[in-house]
Amino acid sequence: MEGGHRLVVDAAADGTRLDRFLAGRLPGLSRSRLHALIEEGRVRVDGTVRKPSARVRAGQVVTVELPPAPPAPALVPEPLPLDVVYEDGDLLVVNKPPGLAVHPGPGHPRGTLANALLARVPELAALDPERPGIVHRLDKDTSGLLVVAKTPEALRALQGQVRARTMRRTYLVLVHGQPPPAGTIDAPIARDPRHRRRMAVVPSGRAAVTRYRVRERFAGAALVEATLLTGRTHQLRVHFKHLGHPVVGDPVYGRRGPAWGMTRQALHAWRLRLRHPRTGTALALEAPLPDDLARALETLRRAQAAAGTVGVPGARGGAAGA
Structure with missing residues (x-):
């Protein structure tokens, strides 16, 4: 239906509370938003307004009216510094x-x-x-x-x-633990059915593919070079969590443990390869590491040197490639 949703209750959902039925079928809407729509009378079961606790039955039709979104405020130019x-x-x-x-x-x-x-x-x-x-x-x-x-x-x-998928975007990522030396993560991504503000690996999700290799290893962490072959929301953060090696400092998909000074996800879009849109000339660009990630790597390297261990043979040091 235009401006909303028309949902038919299947046998598996028979007897489910209306609010829970909607939460399962409309993962893009928060529970508070769904409750507000029900209370506003914008949700009907076979044409009748019902309470959130009402039970739906197989074969019933649930319609959800979505009010038009307010217009986005006009962007205002601001002379902020750009690198x-x-x-x-x-x-x-x-x-x-x-x-x-x-x-x-x-x-x-x-x-x-x-x-x-x-x-x-x-x-x-x-x-x-x-x-x-x-x-x-x-x-x-x-x-x-x-x-x-x-x-x-x-x-x-x-x-x-x-x-x-001809534009190649490669990231430098600091992850927890010791992932395999290289690999391809082929795992579909969709909104997490249990936490609607997050994404997750879901069998019915959209195809998502990441190729990676370890550049340097430390005690408890590894610096990984990861290339997106698709571009899903939070793809690298979700994929490395799925691999069992979440991104260091990630407040959503990470885990408790040392962050080596990182107060945000240790994720940097480092290299870009593309064709010039008019001439077709190949462009290859790199961005140096930001200060916080560079400091975290230096902390890890110093600790490793003090312990007398070594990283991946042949791995480079330095600000841009680490």
């Missing part, structure tokens, strides 16, 4: 610092990368009023390279590279 790695008339690549949200949202209505981009390139407002030219996403507390298109033609071409 520009590459720029020409078609595209811009920035090295995003940790803690900077890509676009406005709850808790950060201003001071985002999108605001800064509009101040630098006002023409981006014509591409997308909410995500001006932004080709792909980075979580607020993930650092590193992010691509921005400056023209409609560049935006289409770059988005096409993302869909075709």
